[in-house]
Amino acid sequence: MSEHEELNVVLCAPRGFCAGVDRAIQIVEIALEKYGAPVYVRHEIVHNRFVVASLEARGAIFVEELEEIEANDRPVIFSAHGVPKEVKADAAARNFFFLDATCPLVSKVHKEAELHHRRGRDIILIGHAGHPEVVGTMGQLPEGAVTLVETARDVTRLVPRDPDNLAWISQTTLSVDDTRTIVTALTDRFPGIVGPHKDDICYATTNRQEAVKSVAAECDAMIIVGAPNSSNSQRLREVAISAGCRNARLIQRASEVDVTSYGRIRTLGITAGASAPEALVEEVLEAFAAHYRLNISTARTADETIEFALPRQLRGTRPPVPSLTATGMT
Incomplete structure (x- = not known):
């Protein structure tokens, strides 16, 4: 090289x-x-x-x-x-x-769970066992009120108390395609099951997965910047592989990247999970720039303008110190 x-x-x-x-x-x-x-x-x-x-x-x-x-x-x-x-x-x-x-999008799922519970429905939660979001969501209701399913196969084993009075909710950071498969299995087996008015998988998870799908097939390799315990980052790697890029790797920092191991690749895709700052993407670019002449382009599939209000106690206050969320790191 x-x-x-x-x-x-x-x-x-x-x-x-x-x-x-x-x-x-x-x-x-x-x-x-x-x-x-x-x-x-x-x-x-x-x-x-x-x-x-x-x-x-x-x-x-x-x-x-x-x-x-x-x-x-x-x-x-x-x-x-x-x-x-x-x-x-x-x-x-x-x-x-x-x-x-x-x-706030996780809080929305919590409220959905509470509403279904008040209406006497048994709740099926699609998610990953042990993830903090799943633990938090199940912990909104009494023990036994929520049943977790992780795969379509889990759906076949369900024995609900009242099959005609069910609702499903989901973790916000799942694979859109995998969740759709599980929802199909639920609705096929329980036609009367009630779903969310709006998909529980958050806009950011969906948008990042769609962006990966749009480029994966044309990439010889992809790098997903994110933590191994980050659900949305792990899903991006899985989506990249299923969309046509078999060489998709999840890394936390550029120091984990052995650039020489990529060989004579011609096209590299890069994305980052929803909890990874842009500074870490810039690190990866610098690592490859030491070995290649980079021809950088952007594949944009959506624009995001959503902002969430701060807690009441902190509104009207902004830190004077440099912020992790400042321009250049978003």
Whole structure:
């Protein structure tokens, strides 16, 4: 491989931060500026170690459980993935001042679940076991009120209490195509099942997957920048492979990329999960620019203009320090 060889790089757009991630990070940043350090965050605010480390450097302390927090006079922030109701009750019992960074689209799913429950329906949740969003959604209702399915095969094993009184909801970061298959299996087996008025898979997940689908077949390789515990990033890799690019890799940082292992590729596609900042994409471009002459183009399939309001306690405040969500890193 000569450093003078040309490499076509196709940047997928949209990519990277979504409105829910942008909001969650701002909540931590503004809380640090308004209340001072430390500010506690239960679970990673979003699934990205670069983001977490950057916030830690400013004074955020990340914990997995509230019992790890000894002081009750510091703000506590719940991550973008949402939390079970019992966690908020525990925070109130400990007299914590807490801010909820749950993505509004996840909160929408929570409200749907509660509405179905009030109407006496058994609820089927399409999602991945153990993911924080799934744990949070199931934790909105009493144990046993929500049944999790991960595959169409799981649907064949369902034994609902009342097959004629069912509803389905879904995790917001799933594969659009895989979820459609599961929904088809549910509606085939339970024709009367009630679905969401609007798809639960969020706009950002859908848009990023569509952008990958639009370029995957023409790429010799694709790089998805994101964390291994990021559901939406893992789905982007799966979508790239199913759409025609067998050499699709999920990486967290450019340091994980062995450029020489790509050989004589002619076209490289690059995207980023919804919790990965643009700075990490720029790192990858720099790594390949050291070996190739890059011919960079953008494949845009949608424009995103959605913004979510901050919690009432933080409105009208913006941090004066450089933000992870500032121009150039979105």
